[in-house]
Amino acid sequence: MGIFDKIFKSDNEEKNVEKKQISWIEIKQMEMLDEIVEASKHHPVAILKHSTSCGISRMVLRQFEATYDIREEDMKLYFLDLLSYREISNKIASRFNVPHQSPQLIVLSEGKVIYDASHSEISADKLKSIA
Incomplete structure (x- = not known):
């Protein structure tokens, strides 16, 4: 939270903001790609x-989580x-034939990529039409 938010946002506004909790499944092993396809x-x-070191990626993640x-x-x-x-990221790019981007959202159905977006094109709203 920035200094201006602290000054101009009332305590009631902060309490009324509902934080959405997304059940992310972290990819930490190469074998998980088979699980994802299945x-x-x-x-x-x-x-x-x-x-995790990119401000744009952090902003996209926050916006995605807020609207998902x-x-x-x-x-x-x-x-x-x-x-x-990084090795898993490279494998995702080669296995699913999607050029590496960061941040990047890739959607699979039936083991194939059906949607791919990066940076400001990443949108939780777009996923509603896919799900």
């Missing part, structure tokens, strides 16, 4: 590739920390 055969899955409202049983969300797991 899960996509039952319903769409999304992979968010995020750079798809039920967990309709779409699983996977999260990849690019800096910690």
Whole structure:
């Protein structure tokens, strides 16, 4: 929270802000890519590739989380920390034939990429039409 937010935002406004909790599944092992493909055969899955050192990526993540409202049983969300797991990010790019971007949202259905967006094109609202 910035200094101007502290000055101009009342305590009541802060208490009334509902924080959404998203059940991210962290990708930490290469073998999880097989799990993701298998899960996509039952319903769409999304992979968010995020750079923890990038301000733009952090802003996109915050906006995505604030607007995401798809039920967990309709779409699983996977999260990849690019800096910690660069090798997995490279494998995602080659396995699914999607050029690497950061931040990047990739949606799979039936084991195939059906949607791919990066930077400001990443939108939770777009996923509603896919789920």
